[in-house]
Amino acid sequence: SYELTQPLSVSVALGQTARITCGGNNIGSKNVHWYQQKPGQAPVLVIYRDSNRPSGIPERFSGSNSGNTATLTISRAQAGDEADYYCQVWDSSTADVFGTGTKVTVL
Amino acid sequence: EVQLVESGGGLVQPGRSLRLSCTASGFTFGDYAMSWVRQAPGKGLEWVGFIRSKAYGGTTEYAASVKGRFTISRDDSKSIAYLQMNSLKTEDTAVYYCTRAVQFYFDYWGQGTLVTVSS
Numbered sequence: 094s095y096e097l098t099q100p101l102s103v104s105v106a107l108g109q110t111a112r113i114t115c116g117g118n119n120i121g122s123k124n125v126h127w128y129q130q131k132p133g134q135a136p137v138l139v140i141y142r143d144s145n146r147p148s149g150i151p152e153r154f155s156g157s158n159s160g161n162t163a164t165l166t167i168s169r170a171q172a173g174d175e176a177d178y179y180c181q182v183w184d185s186s187t188a189d190v191f192g193t194g195t196k197v198t199v200l
Numbered sequence: 201e202v203q204l205v206e207s208g209g210g211l212v213q214p215g216r217s218l219r220l221s222c223t224a225s226g227f228t229f230g231d232y233a234m235s236w237v238r239q240a241p242g243k244g245l246e247w248v249g250f251i252r253s254k255a256y257g258g259t260t261e262y263a264a265s266v267k268g269r270f271t272i273s274r275d276d277s278k279s280i281a282y283l284q285m286n287s288l289k290t291e292d293t294a295v296y297y298c299t300r301a302v303q304f305y306f307d308y309w310g311q312g313t314l315v316t317v318s319s
Contacts, residue, residue: 181245
């Protein structure tokens, strides 16, 4: 089965840049999607197909994907960006797979 | 405005059944695949399964953890997706989210409904 590995937590200073990684075997050959989940709320799509932002998502959120690692980058981090972030891919053998999740703390 | 509203959650004993509903509005329901995703208390997201639109055969796919016990169906005339859960186990306790699926990602989510499996 296909697995996606994320760091448990990432800390970032207010106004600085946070990078959240998502590791998977040859993930660069897949489309990666990212979700933000704040406490007590449903997840929200923030990046789809590696680097595309849905309408309403700030330009501060960007994504990249290559080799065995996909990355979600949050520029000029704000207090409101504190949340759990999950990557997700479709794999032909496992179907939809979510990453383990990363808790982002803005200091 | 796209809205997805789940219902049907609650407390159920192990081995029993429960059916969740997802009522959609704000888009042409029949044009989209629909998916269910769950989240156990304090844990991460777990994909449960999805149903394709009729244009793609209306077929279903399931996670290995629920295959053979859970069934997803849809009623396009009512804009409702269902999740029939049989032979429930304590490890099925979770918030269940209904999502709209687009090219294998989930662009809209409901607010979730809690299912607690306990004796």
